[in-house]
Amino acid sequence: MPTEIWLAPLHGITSRTFRNTLSRHFGGIGFFMAPFLPAQTIGKLNKRVWQDIFPELNTALPLMPQLMGNQPEQFVDTMRMLNEQFGYEHFNINIGCPSSPVVRHTRGCGLMPHPDRVEAIVREITTKTTYKLSLKMRLGLHTADEGRELLWRLNSYPLNFLVIHPRLGDDLYSGTPDWDTFEEFYYLTQHPIVYSGDIFTVADYQRLSQRFPNMAGWMLGRGLLRNPFLAEEVQGLPTGDKTARFQAFHRDLVESLLPIRGESGTLANLKELWHYFANFTGMTEEELRNLLRINDLEEFTLFCSRKKEF
Ligand SMILES: Cc1cc2nc3c(=O)[nH]c(=O)nc-3n(C[C@H](O)[C@H](O)[C@H](O)COP(=O)(O)O)c2cc1C
Known part of the structure; x- marks a missing residue:
């Protein structure tokens, strides 16, 4: 069940x-x-x-x-x-x-x-x-x-x-x-x-x-x-290519947030989320600190996508 x-x-x-x-x-x-x-x-x-x-x-x-x-x-x-x-x-x-x-x-x-x-x-x-x-x-x-x-x-x-x-x-x-x-x-x-x-x-x-x-x-x-x-x-479901799936999710999230929250709202929301995502992507504390210092959305998402293997 x-x-x-x-x-x-x-x-x-x-x-x-x-x-x-x-x-x-x-x-x-x-x-x-x-x-x-x-x-x-x-x-x-x-x-x-x-x-x-x-x-x-x-x-x-x-x-x-x-x-x-x-x-x-x-x-x-x-x-x-x-x-x-x-x-x-x-x-x-x-x-x-x-x-x-x-x-x-x-x-x-x-x-x-x-x-x-x-x-x-x-x-x-x-x-x-x-x-x-x-x-x-x-x-x-x-x-x-x-x-x-x-x-x-x-x-x-x-x-x-x-x-x-x-x-x-x-x-x-x-x-x-x-x-x-x-x-x-x-x-x-x-x-x-x-x-x-x-x-x-x-x-x-x-x-x-x-x-x-x-x-x-x-x-x-x-x-x-x-x-x-x-x-x-x-649930015991197959997870497939986690890296590709996480990156597709992240891109979709940014695109979905942007029209509603604007650039600064989206960035603020992503920063909140990356306190958690950092764990999954294996980011070190120092990498996370560097990520959270970025105040430009494009630069931020580029930094996130550099993590290739989860
Ligand atoms: C940032 C944050 C916001 C939360 N907001 C709510 C909320 O709106 N309503 C609620 O019932 N619980 C809220 N919680 C509690 C969570 O629903 C959950 O019960 C708690 O985090 C423990 O479960 P977890 O260890 O699986 O996160 C919040 C927890 C956190 C960390």
């Missing part, structure tokens, strides 16, 4: 253009989760950011929108609008983002120490709408007791699944994930779980899928950026 693989949402990186270009060149992924959009009450909605999830521009794979907010009515209003305008019926709520401005405003992972507030949001959505709902969370913000309490409470609500990244918000992305606590959560919740975190190689995936055989799906984020063939490799 093919494994259900999701592209993890990475705000500022896995935007529509990236997702579409990725799906033109690489297989193995079944679903996209879009990076978070703000949940707002009707009068305050910023519809400009919805461009990322326009259905007519997101036809490659099923796409699930993700929302971030902290008030029940913000979620209900935004979901209703996205359903009426675009037909979306399944939404994910972000309670895992650990960035300090987000946490300070009691959004993202900042909600995890407040189970009453999360429960109020979930209750409002599940009683006032018929949309399918999932949450993306961590083990907690400061301690895993926050996650335990939340999981226990969420068992009473009809959620489609939970995505769990096995770190605390306080840990950001440092250290190794806490798989023992994740295992406890895996058995504590009655909801299906989609796993997200630190799958960088096929061996990582195999180790985790043996330990957690009943996972509803697997999310690949930084691992897939470091090696765009990772989903194919996990």
